[in-house]
Amino acid sequence: MNVLLLSIDSLRRDFLTAYRDTPRCLDYGVETDNLDRFAEKAITFDNHYAGSLPCMPARREWLAGVQEFLWRPWGPMEAYDDSLAELTREAGALTHLITDHFHYFQHGSHGYYEDFNGFDFLRGHEYDAWRTAPRDPDDRLYRQSADPETDSPHGVGYVNRTNYARNAEALGLGDPDADEENFFGPRVLSRTAEWVGDHDDWDGWFCYVDSFDVHEPFHCPEPYASMYTDEDPADPDLPFWPYYGPVDEGQSELSERELDFVRAQFAGKVTMVDRWFGRVMDALDEGDRWDDTAVIVTSDHGFFLGDHGWVGKNEPPCYDVLANTPLFVWHPDSPRTGERVDALTSAVDLYATVLEAMDATVPDGTHSRSLAPLIRGDAEDHRDYALYGYWGTSVNVTDGRYTYMHPCVPDEPTDCFSTEMMNARQFAVPRQPKTDAEAGPFLPYTDSPVWRYDAPSTQQNEAPLLFDTDADPEQTENLAAGADPGTDETSSDDGASDQTERMRGLLVDALDDYDAPDSQYERLGLD
Amino acid sequence: MIEYCLNNVDERTRRLLTDRDDTREASCLDHCGRCYRDSFLVVDGTVETGSDHEAILDQR
Numbered sequence: 001m002n003v004l005l006l007s008i009d010s011l012r013r014d015f016l017t018a019y020r021d022t023p024r025c026l027d028y029g030v031e032t033d034n035l036d037r038f039a040e041k042a043i044t045f046d047n048h049y050a051g052s053l054p055c056m057p058a059r060r061e062w063l064a065g066v067q068e069f070l071w072r073p074w075g076p077m078e079a080y081d082d083s084l085a086e087l088t089r090e091a092g093a094l095t096h097l098i099t100d101h102f103h104y105f106q107h108g109s110h111g112y113y114e115d116f117n118g119f120d121f122l123r124g125h126e127y128d129a130w131r132t133a134p135r136d137p138d139d140r141l142y143r144q145s146a147d148p149e150t151d152s153p154h155g156v157g158y159v160n161r162t163n164y165a166r167n168a169e170a171l172g173l174g175d176p177d178a179d180e181e182n183f184f185g186p187r188v189l190s191r192t193a194e195w196v197g198d199h200d201d202w203d204g205w206f207c208y209v210d211s212f213d214v215h216e217p218f219h220c221p222e223p224y225a226s227m228y229t230d231e232d233p234a235d236p237d238l239p240f241w242p243y244y245g246p247v248d249e250g251q252s253e254l255s256e257r258e259l260d261f262v263r264a265q266f267a268g269k270v271t272m273v274d275r276w277f278g279r280v281m282d283a284l285d286e287g288d289r290w291d292d293t294a295v296i297v298t299s300d301h302g303f304f305l306g307d308h309g310w311v312g313k314n315e316p317p318c319y320d321v322l323a324n325t326p327l328f329v330w331h332p333d334s335p336r337t338g339e340r341v342d343a344l345t346s347a348v349d350l351y352a353t354v355l356e357a358m359d360a361t362v363p364d365g366t367h368s369r370s371l372a373p374l375i376r377g378d379a380e381d382h383r384d385y386a387l388y389g390y391w392g393t394s395v396n397v398t399d400g401r402y403t404y405m406h407p408c409v410p411d412e413p414t415d416c417f418s419t420e421m422m423n424a425r426q427f428a429v430p431r432q433p434k435t436d437a438e439a440g441p442f443l444p445y446t447d448s449p450v451w452r453y454d455a456p457s458t459q460q461n462e463a464p465l466l467f468d469t470d471a472d473p474e475q476t477e478n479l480a481a482g483a484d485p486g487t488d489e490t491s492s493d494d495g496a497s498d499q500t501e502r503m504r505g506l507l508v509d510a511l512d513d514y515d516a517p518d519s520q521y522e523r524l525g526l527d
Numbered sequence: 528m529i530e531y532c533l534n535n536v537d538e539r540t541r542r543l544l545t546d547r548d549d550t551r552e553a554s555c556l557d558h559c560g561r562c563y564r565d566s567f568l569v570v571d572g573t574v575e576t577g578s579d580h581e582a583i584l585d586q587r
Contacts, residue, residue, distance in 0.1 A: 150558060150574040157560020243557055249528045250551060251572045314554055393554070425554060426534045429563040456541070458533050458554050 002205045002293040003088075003357050004196065005062070005350070006280070008185075008273055009055070009101070009215040011299035013326035015270045018044055023267070024321070024474060025305045028228060030267045034278035038297060038328055041290075043375060044340045045327035047400050049386040050301050051347040051367075053322070054313055055101075056109050056427075057391070058300035058347060059210070063112060065351035065366030070516045071417040071443065073391035074427045077111025078419055080446035082363045084354055085115035088206040091360035094199065096120075098192050099210035100184045102128040107431060108422040116208070120191055124167035125184050125212045127159055127428070137165035138174040143236035145217050147243075147251070158429045161241065164217055173219065176234040180221040180272065185213030189276035193283035200287060206358055214269040216303075216312075217241035224268030231261050240265050244312025252311050263305045294357045295330040296350060308475075317405050317461040318396045319475050323388050331357065335377045343374055343382040344400035365445045367514065385510050391416070392424065394460045395524055397507040403475065404503035405465040412523035413454035417442050424455035444515035457523055466500055530569040531580070532556045540580050 014020040015030050018039035022029050051061045052069035060068050064081035077083060085095040097119035104112050105121070113119045123130045137153055146153075146161035153162045168174060171182055180186055188211045199205050218240045225233035232238075238261045245252030247259060254262065277297075284290050302322045304310040313322055327345065330337060352362045352370035362370065373379035389396045392414040396405045408414070416424050421434045434453040441449050466480035481500035508526055521527065529550045536544065544550045558574060561567050565576045568583050577583035 150561075150569075155560065158563055159557070159559035244555075245530070245553065246551070250530045251556065251569045251574075253572060390554075426559055426562065428559045456533055456538075458552060 001357055001359065002207070002289075003354050004192075004207050004209065004280075004293060004295045005354060006192070006209045006211070006277075006295070006297045007062075008211050008277075008297070008299050009213065010301060010303045011214055011270065011273075011326060012302040012305075012321060013299075013324065014321070015267065016326055018328070019326065025263060025307055026267065030228070031271045032274040034274045034281055035297070035328075038277070038281060038295075038330070040338060042295065042297075042328040042330040042338075043334065043336050045329070045345055046340050046342050047344045048298070048325055048327035049344070049346050049398060050323045050325050050388050051386070053301055053318070053388065053390050055103050055300055056112075059112055061348040061367075062350050063208075065348060065363070065368035066445070067346075067348050067367040067387060067514065069389055069391045070387075070395070070511070070514060070520055071391075071415075073416065073422075073424055075108050075418055075422045076420055078448075080419075080448045081111070082366075083111075083115045084206065084208070084351060087355055087360045087363075088358045089115070089117065091358055092203060093358055093360070094202045094205040096195060096205065096207045097210070098122075098188055098195060098207065099212070100125045100188050101210045101212045102126055106428055108420065108427045120195075122184065122187050122191065124171055125164075126215065126217065127161070127163050128167055129163060131163075131166040131170045133166065134169075137162055138169045140234055140236050141165040141168050141174050141219075144234075144239055145219070145241040150251070164219075164241070168219065173221070176222065176225075178221050180224070183213075183219075183221050183272065185211055185269065185273040186276045188213070189273070190279055193279040196280065196283040196289065197286065200289070204358065206354065211273065213273050214266060218262060218265035218269055220265055220268040220272060224272040225265065227264075227271060228267045229261055229264035231257075231264070233265070242311045244314060245310070247306045247309055247311050254306075254311060259306050259311075262311070266303065266305060290330065291332050294332065296354070297326070297328045298347070298350065299325050300347070301325060314390065315460060317394060317465055318389055320403065320469060320473070323396070323403075324469075329353075329371065329375060331375050334375045336375065341374055342400075343380060344384075344386055344398070345371060345374070345382050346386040346388075349382075385506050387507075387510050387514070390460070392455065392457050395507065395511075395520070397503065397510055398469075399503070399506060401468060401470050402499065402503055403465075403467050403469055404480075404500070404507060405461055406504065406507055406524055406526070407459055407461050407463060408457045408523050409525050410457055410459050412457055414457045414523055415452055415454050415517055415519045417450045417452050417517070419448065419450050421451060421453075442517070464500065464504075466496070466503060528571055529584075530556060532558070532562050532567075535562045535567060536580060544580070
């Protein structure tokens with residue numbers, strides 16, 4: 001058996017026709033013909049949730065089966081992790097990674113690619129520390145991706161948006177008429193199609209494809225750049241790389257025109273990636289490769305495009321636009337292909353699912369629960385709850401209908417547990433020593449000693465947020481006990497109180513099941 | 528609107544900024560290079576640096 005696991009970064013599921021005709025933030029549909037075609041062939045999971053957020057924490061869920069955000073933030077694979085690549089190799093499979101995701105190569109993100117037999121890293125996306133010339137980058141690319149007042153093109157500091165302008169220029173992407181095949185998503189997916197076609201003579205393979213598109217910068221070639229807007233996509237006054245934050249104030253403020261443009265460029269990227277995903281499907285069609293290949297398509301999280309007043313991610317509460325992610329699974333032996341599955345599932349479950357599909361050993365003690373019973377048609381239910389969130393802020397839980405976002409006490413720091421002294425938040429700059437760290441076997445899922453040190457918490461929501469996603473899929477009416485309907489403020493209602501208590505209890509049960517650190521209960525004000 | 532990065536302030540400065548009604552705390556403002564090197568605030572959308580945060584506020 002072969003397994004192809006494809007992540008399309010930041011792919012909002014409401015932009016896929018398989019989930020919704022028109023994205024919630026748009027008044028027009030977005031073309032996703034190939035993902036629709038795949039959805040018709042595969043199982044579409046209607047209730048799939050992210051776990052640890054954002055990018056690298058999501059990857060550790062998939063690749064190590066660890067729901068890490070209760071213990072640590074963005075960081076490396078740990079010595080006690082059993083990686084998907086390692087375990088599938090032990091089962092005799094060839095393993096390969098294809099990605100343009102620079103974060104695998106930044107400070108504190110090691111250990112994710114090293115266990116694969118081979119890997120393609122296609123250079124140049126986002127902040128990739130690649131090209132350093134010319135000193136003065138293409139003016140149009142620079143102005144559409146950076147704020148000249150804050151990101152000096154001559155700065156040598158860490159994390160400068162000028163990197164993208166230089167990289168894109170080196171790849172010939174500065175020309176508004178640049179060939180789309182040179183853009184990132186097309187390069188990743190065409191390489192995937194090529195790789196799939198070159199490995200029929202192996203007994204089995206696991207190919208993990210991590211497309212950074214449709215992540216920002218939302219820089220698109222034609223025809224996608226103009227597909228959903230009448231603006232000139234090369235207008236230097238229109239940004240394709242928005243800053244994260246509130247859409248109506250501060251450095252992230254966007255005018256209505258700018259927000260419409262950003263949304264249109266995001267939509268264009270979705271369609272572009274969809275078109276090139278068609279090449280992967282074509283490669284699977286050739287030689288009847290579907291018969292011995294399982295294909296999983298998902299995303300790490302969504303992206304706020306003005307929804308709930310935010311652009312980007314990280315600071316807003318984990319509304320479903322971010323956390324309720326797409327998942328499609330094709331398995332040649334499944335009797336449920338072409339169906340929809342309503343069972344609640346979690347990102348971390350993909351770890352055991354891939355291992356089981358590869359006849360590899362699923363280690364004891366991970367947080368992952370294989371989706372195989374659902375795929376085989378042996379089960380209708382899967383999880384009673386899914387936990388999700390970022391380290392160091394709110395902790396969120398869903399039962400598949402209600403979503404409950406529990407705030408932290410902002411003055412209570414959050415413990416970080418790791419064998420590494422990684423920066424708790426500033427992962428992209430050199431690490432600082434933790435001189436007050438303690439060492440000990442603090443984790444419930446390994447006997448290995450780890451460092452324990454703390455860092456400040458920050459609030460995504462000040463008060464509890466509770467939504468009934470059946471009745472209110474856009475999550476506009478906060479039902480939390482004490483909440484004033486439609487706001488984050490409070491009033492009283494017995495039904496709301498009961499539901500809030502139930503979901504709060506579910507959160508505590510989940511933390512108990514995970515054997516979460518005592519300090520989590522303290523910082524969340526939970527017994 | 529004054530935005531500050533959680534990574535760029537110590538406990539005392541964080542409290543000082545939190546007590547104001549014209550500030551917003553961010554877990555990251557996407558200026559990691561500057562954040563690593565300098566004290567900075569984003570004031571009405573523009574990055575301002577100084578010897579410390581109070582000095583930046585005093586300049587206004």
